Amino acid sequence: MGFATNAIHVGQEPDPSTGAVVAPIYQTSTYVYEELGKAKGGYDYARTNHPNRKALERTVAKLEGGHAAYVFTSGMAGIDAVFRLLRPGDHVVLSEAVYGGVYRLSTQLLVHFGLEFSFVDTTDPAVVLGAMRPNTKMLYIETPTNPTLRITDIAAMAKLANERRITLVVDNTFMTPYLQRPIELGAHIVVHSMTKYMNGHSDAVGGSVILTRPEDAEKIYFTQKSAGAGLSPMDCFLVSRGLKTLAVRMLQHNANGLAVARHLDAHPKVRKVYYPGLASHPQHELARRQQKGPGAMIAFDLGDEGAARRFLNQVKICSLAESLGGVESLISLPAQMTHASMPKEVRDRVGITDSLVRLSVGIEDVEDIISDLDQALLYV
Ligand SMILES: Cc1ncc(COP(=O)(O)O)c(C=O)c1O
CATH class of the missing domain: 3.90.1150.10 (Aspartate Aminotransferase, domain 1)
Incomplete structure (x- = not known):
């Protein structure tokens, strides 16, 4: 199927219980058990999952061409979950002109948990290579950058990341999967502020993380349900509606x-x-x-x-x-x-x-x- 067809149909099938073409907003915090140990419809508590979130995650994973996607209360919450894949002592190389919030999260918060960050000009692969250390585990790029619109060559970064067996993360917020395909160019993880083009109507704040490797997906879901920053039913509904266009x-x-x-x-x-x-x-x-x-x-x-x-x-x-x-x-x-x-x-x-x-x-x-x-x- 083409991109627009997937955006309209994947994850957006008519509601099985009523036939509603647009699935309802499941505005409930909890779900009844059929018997002890068996949740009736597969859901138990809305922090861990709910139908609107599951639907949106299927759409987003399909559109980016990933193995799985998880949606968060903001782009920053999703990006934070990605950095939590790392361990104290790990080092990250990032585009120097990243969104200010990513700069703040890394330099003022995550450094206190033992992570190290270097901000460099990722438009030049030689500079990126020069910034690598033995403990570098992640390369995080934003392309085009916010706000100076500098472009990083995603395929070149993927080659570099694969040679060093580190994770390449691409923030695709400015482009969306319609205009740019980071996973096809070799990215391992894609992040979005869905507050922006993905939703497109300035009426919801949300973020997404799209994974290509099942082991990363498992860890991101664990963070989503444990730290509790999964997107709410209403916001999922709004972003799902926005994605259709x-x-x-x-x-x-x-x-x-x-x-x-x-x-x-x-x-x-x-x-x-x-x-x-x-x-x-x-x-x-x-x-x-x-x-x-x-x-x-x-x-x-x-x-x-x-x-x-x-x-x-x-x-x-x-x-x-x-x-x-x-x-x-x-x-x-x-x-x-x-x-x-x-x-x-x-x-x-x-x-x-x-x-x-x-x-x-x-x-x-x-x-x-x-x-x-x-x-x-x-x-x-
Ligand atoms: C490129 C980019 N990435 C991430 C974010 C953070 O997203 P949010 O505001 O949804 O937390 C923004 C926000 O402006 C952004 O522009």
Whole structure:
């Protein structure tokens, strides 16, 4: 079956007890036993599992092409579960421009449990190799990176990881399995903030972890049920509904993203545009090879913080807000919002200036998005 068919049907079969085409939200914390030791319908308690979660996990595993998937209360909860595959003394090499929350989780929390982290430029395999230590157990990449849209060659990273027998984890949040196929390129684990494109409607927070190896799947499920960060029935229902339109949404996001990036690139008030779909992007060719489309995340620099502030205070259709990947255009200033937890010297090194604006282009009429940006740029 094709991607869109799977997104609509896998895990989304009519409810066997009523025939409802859309399965109900099983809003119950507990399930009755048939007799001692035998749960009636295979479920006992909603922390450990419930039908809406099971359905969503089947869809997500199918769409990413994994052996199994587990869904969590947020992208961060899923990423945390992945790091819990490690043991004290283990070392992880990560993309230096990762999402700020991953930076915070690793450098301010997980280091206290004996894990070691090195943040390097994963766009260069030689740099990644140089960062490896005898105790390196995991390579964690985000591609494209948030917010600077740098691209890491997933197949090259998989080769490197396999040679050293370490685990390659790819954060596929910006692309979704519709635009990028990390597992086919050799990734062992894929993570998502499903709060973003996977759900697509900015009405639920969620995360997923997709595994290719049964032994990893067992451990991730053990963490999900033990630590209790499995996604709730209502949120699973919302993400399942969002996923049904993933293919059409991503096609429109691509088209709108490209049109807006070209427009900004030609605008005299915009200093620099970061977007993999532009020929000026340093990894445009790699993006074309690795991604099915350029996506709809754009970063652009307005030169100074005051200009960025005036611009952001004037946008009307684009909402000044955290998050991304919704049907509505969302705009932010990473240095003060999503990446505020990253030290300034690290932000400077990875190109997150105080005037870098991040735009998640929605699927509104593209002319309306462009005229909104144009009127706000008058204040720059
Ligand atoms: C690329 C990326 N990964 C992970 C996360 C964390 O996801 P969540 O906010 O759902 O915990 C985010 C959040 O913005 C993100 O942008």
